[in-house]
Amino acid sequence: MKLNDIRDNPGARKERIRVGRGIGSGKGKTGGRGQKGQKSRSGVAIKGFEGGQMPLHMRLPKRGFNNPFGKDYAEVNIGQIQKLIEDGKLDAKKLVDHDALKAAGVARGGKDGVRLLGKGELTTKVQFKVNGASKGAVAAVEKAGGSIEVIVAKDPAALAAAKKGTAKKAAAK
Numbered sequence: 032m033k034l035n036d037i038r039d040n041p042g043a044r045k046e047r048i049r050v051g052r053g054i055g056s057g058k059g060k061t062g063g064r065g066q067k068g069q070k071s072r073s074g075v076a077i078k079g080f081e082g083g084q085m086p087l088h089m090r091l092p093k094r095g096f097n098n099p100f101g102k103d104y105a106e107v108n109i110g111q112i113q114k115l116i117e118d119g120k121l122d123a124k125k126l127v128d129h130d131a132l133k134a135a136g137v138a139r140g141g142k143d144g145v146r147l148l149g150k151g152e153l154t155t156k157v158q159f160k161v162n163g164a165s166k167g168a169v170a171a172v173e174k175a176g177g178s179i180e181v182i183v184a185k186d187p188a189a190l191a192a193a194k195k196g197t198a199k200k201a202a203a204k
Contacts, residue, residue, distance in 0.1 A: 110151015
């Protein structure tokens with residue numbers, strides 16, 4: 032086999048059909064859109080429209096709610112951390128925090144920090160600085176001889192109330 036013999040598998044690359052290019056093409060005149068009507072015209076966007084009948088997405092009841100005070104933690108299991116240490120992607124001698132876990136590629140997202148969960152086994156002594164940890168994770172880390180420092184996040188509602196209180200005191204003086 033030579034370089035000039037290399038070809039794609041038959042059917043691997045399909046050319047697009049050029050619609051509206053004459054009778055002989057098989058997709059001429061109406062271009063596969065049928066005759067007349069809204070869908071034959073250009074600029075039509077009728078997703079979810081059911082011809083005046085109440086659409087399905089509006090007939091179904093609403094469920095649940097989005098918690099405005101909900102926390103978004105990157106959840107990391109101690110088993111994953113042990114594997115990273117064994118693979119040499121994480122240094123157990125240094126402090127393990129959100130930045131270190133992000134660099135190792137295990138803490139994705141989590142705008143409110145990292146929460147440590149107890150799935151798996153930890154055999155290495157590690158120091159953690161995280162925003163949250165389950166009881167099982169704390170027990171496993173302490174059993175391995177490590178320590179966990181949990182960063183206490185300030186409640187946004189309490190901060191707002193405190194700010195209002197200071198504004199009122201300043202106005203009273």
